[in-house]
Amino acid sequence: MIRIKNFLLFFMSFFTITNLLAANVYDFDNSIQSFGHNQSLKAVYEDTLVDLARQYNLGFNEIIRANPNVDKWLPGEGTIIKIPTQHIIPKGFSKKGITINLSEFRGYLIKDNQLITFPVGLGRMDWKTPLGISTIDLKLEKPAWYPPQSVRDEYKNQGKFLPAEVLPGPDNPLGELAMRISIPGGYFIHGTNRPDGVGMEISHGCIRLFPEDIDYIFQLTDIGTEVILLDQPVKIARIQNDIYLQVHPSYSNQHDYNLEKLRIEIELLVNNQDELIQINWDSVESLLKAQNGLATKVTVSK
Numbered sequence: 001m002i003r004i005k006n007f008l009l010f011f012m013s014f015f016t017i018t019n020l021l022a023a024n025v026y027d028f029d030n031s032i033q034s035f036g037h038n039q040s041l042k043a044v045y046e047d048t049l050v051d052l053a054r055q056y057n058l059g060f061n062e063i064i065r066a067n068p069n070v071d072k073w074l075p076g077e078g079t080i081i082k083i084p085t086q087h088i089i090p091k092g093f094s095k096k097g098i099t100i101n102l103s104e105f106r107g108y109l110i111k112d113n114q115l116i117t118f119p120v121g122l123g124r125m126d127w128k129t130p131l132g133i134s135t136i137d138l139k140l141e142k143p144a145w146y147p148p149q150s151v152r153d154e155y156k157n158q159g160k161f162l163p164a165e166v167l168p169g170p171d172n173p174l175g176e177l178a179m180r181i182s183i184p185g186g187y188f189i190h191g192t193n194r195p196d197g198v199g200m201e202i203s204h205g206c207i208r209l210f211p212e213d214i215d216y217i218f219q220l221t222d223i224g225t226e227v228i229l230l231d232q233p234v235k236i237a238r239i240q241n242d243i244y245l246q247v248h249p250s251y252s253n254q255h256d257y258n259l260e261k262l263r264i265e266i267e268l269l270v271n272n273q274d275e276l277i278q279i280n281w282d283s284v285e286s287l288l289k290a291q292n293g294l295a296t297k298v299t300v301s302k
Contacts, residue, residue, distance in 0.1 A: 022212045023118035024057055024085070028110055030095070033237035034244055035115055038294060039083035043075040050196055054210065056083050059105045059119030059199015065248070065293040086295040087117050088235040088246045097226030098136075098189070098217075100207060102129060102251040103233035104293070105199045107189075107207070111220045118217065121192065121208035122251070124201040129229065129251075130183055136225045138180035139218065142168040143190070151204055173203075175211055177218045181227050189227070190214060231255075234262065234288075237295070238269050241276045246295040247287045257288045266298075 026035040039056075049072040053063040064072060066084040075081060089108060093099040099108045102122060109116040123129040145166040147155075155162035166172050175191020189207045191214040192198065198210050209217065233250040234257070236243060243266060247257075262284065270277045278300040287296055 022057065022210075022216050023109075023116045024087075026115045026117075028113050028115040034086060034088045034239055034295060035117070036086045038086045041081050041083060043077060043079045043081050045077045047075055047081070048073050049075060049081070052081060052083070053119075053199065054195060056085060057119065057210070057213070058084065059121070060196065061105050061199045062119060062293055063199075065291065068292065082294065084294050086244075086246075088237040088244060088295050089115070090230060090232045090235060092228070092230060094226045094228045097228070098221070099228045099230065100129075100189075102131070102229065102231045103248040103255075104235075105248075105251075107209075107217075109217060109220060116217070116220070118209060118213040119199045121198045121200050121202050123203050123205035127204040129203075129205050129207060130185065130187065131229050131231060132183050134182040134227045134229070136179045136189075136221055136223055136227060137182045139221070139223060140174075140178045140180075142176060143172070143174045143178040143188075144168060145172050145174050147204075148186070173208075174206075175208075175214060177214045179218065179221060181229075183229075189217070233257075233291070235295075236262075236266060236269060241273075242297050242299045243269060243277060243279060244295045245284060245287050245298045246293065247291045248293045249291045257291075259285055259288060262288070 024036060049063045049067060049070065050060060053060055062084050066082040070079060070081065087106065090099060090101045093108055095110055100120060105120055105122060107118050107120050146164065147162055147166065152162045170193055173193055174188065175193055178188045178190035180188050185205065187206055189209065191211045192208040195210055198208055231252050233248045233255045235246045266279060280298050280300050283298045
């Protein structure tokens with residue numbers, strides 16, 4: 001029995017690891033504003049939202065926001081889980097590099113006429129990830145971590161010791177691969193030794209990726225690749241004669257979620273085609289309040 005149990009545990013672990021979805025890849029067309037489709041599934045007894053997020057290449061915040069009334073640790077067998085895998089690309093995205101939308105906790109990379117999108121972890125409240133336009137100026141395999149004195153002091157205040165150099169290995173928060181961006185302050189896009197933190201405010205300002213995602217993105221990225229860090233909690237897209245709206249909580253806490261401003265933006269997208277496109281403004285207002293991150297159609301079906 002012990003041998004059988006051990007084999008089953010190994011098989012289940014192997015199955016889980018090998019079925020992780022790396023960054024989602026789509027054929028890129030500059031005229032398309034939305035990629036992928038939302039999904040739903042019935043939870044089985046063993047499911048947690050954390051595990052499902054990793055399985056579908058979502059960050060922690062993405063799946064929690066989409067399922068606010070579901071217990072993240074014990075959803076319950078048969079519970080319907082929303083999987084937010086439709087993504088509206090942010091305005092002002094880099095057409096030749098990486099874009100990180102902070103409020104969305106998600107990155108986008110355009111490479112060889114393909115769009116690659118992936119979840120990210122960001123800096124926490126007192127170590128916010130900065131905004132700006134930069135480039136990749138250093139790439140490292142098996143990086144050592146040299147924490148600044150401020151971080152070492154923080155650990156000391158918590159009764160922990162943090163050395164001046166953390167060598168590569170399981171205790172290194174940079175993971176196996178790291179790419180520095182040129183914004184002053186020593187910010188990196190890197191892997192992690194704590195995958196569950198992807199999609200959360202957890203770092204000292206750096207951008208964390210799942211190990212399987214940084215491995216993929218690292219291979220596609222060169223020194224000099226453009227990196228744009230922006231903050232767009234509200235995104236809209238037109239798909240033929242339908243308008244989609246996607247709303248997240250603001251990472252900077254500075255977005256006012258003004259319905260009238262959004263009305264003007266949507267009407268510009270409709271482009272005076274009111275006879276073809278009618279907006280459900282109650283749905284728009286509801287999404288502004290819910291901020292669930294689900295790209296949702298807000299046009300009235302005819």
